[in-house]
Amino acid sequence: MVKVGVLGLQGAFREHAQAIQAAGAEAVIIKKVEQLEEVDGLILPGGESTAMRRLIDKYDFLESLRQFAKQGKPMFGTCAGLILLAREVVDRQDPHIGVMDIKVARNSFGRQRDSFEATLNIKGIGDDFVGVFIRAPHIVEVGNNVEILATHNDRIVAARQGQFLGCSFHPELTEDPRMTTYFVEMVKEATKKAV
Ligand code: GLN
Secondary structure (H helix, E strand, O other), X not given: OOEEEEEOOOOOHHHHHHHHHHOOOXXXXXXXXXXXXXXXXXXXXXXXXXXXXXXXXXXXXXXXHHHHXXXXXXXXXXXXXXXXXXXXXXXXXXXXXXXXXXXXXXXXXXXXXXXXXXXXXXXXXXXXXXXXXXXXXXXXXXXXXXXXXXXXXXXXXXXXXXXXXXXXXXXXXXXXXXXHHHHHHHHHHHHXXXX
């Protein structure tokens, strides 16, 4: 069984751990840098990206997260996690982990619509996936190697670049396992290649 980690510093990490188990993989909540070595893939949860970054710095995670990416291991950023993965964040000088070739803007959907649900058509998953958006970011620009998987109101809300998967919404807050299962499949593929 593949092992999928969830960065457990802040945000909705417990829900992701449950979703990983429901998708048939072993879940490991990552609280210490050394635990990254145990896992084949990693989910960066939603929460608050600036708070998460503070904790990433406090516990010295940044370089190890970049190394994790360099090893070719799959990473899935949801909401704040998507912001952590992006190579560029609007109105911010330096990126966080900065490994996925996308530019993101934070809190994109307006104050009146701080949180909402929308039915999405996600490539490779289906046309009936309910996305839960909570003060969600969106993807403003993608590089050549990035495949757009879903849009909502003409804004990109899910994308994939090889080992990297990112979405604006919270797949772990619904009962629908398809998005997590998609990521677990990416992790399985990557472990096959690594052997
Ligand atoms: N607005 C948050 C941020 O900028 C993201 C919200 C979320 O993860 N639900 O980090």
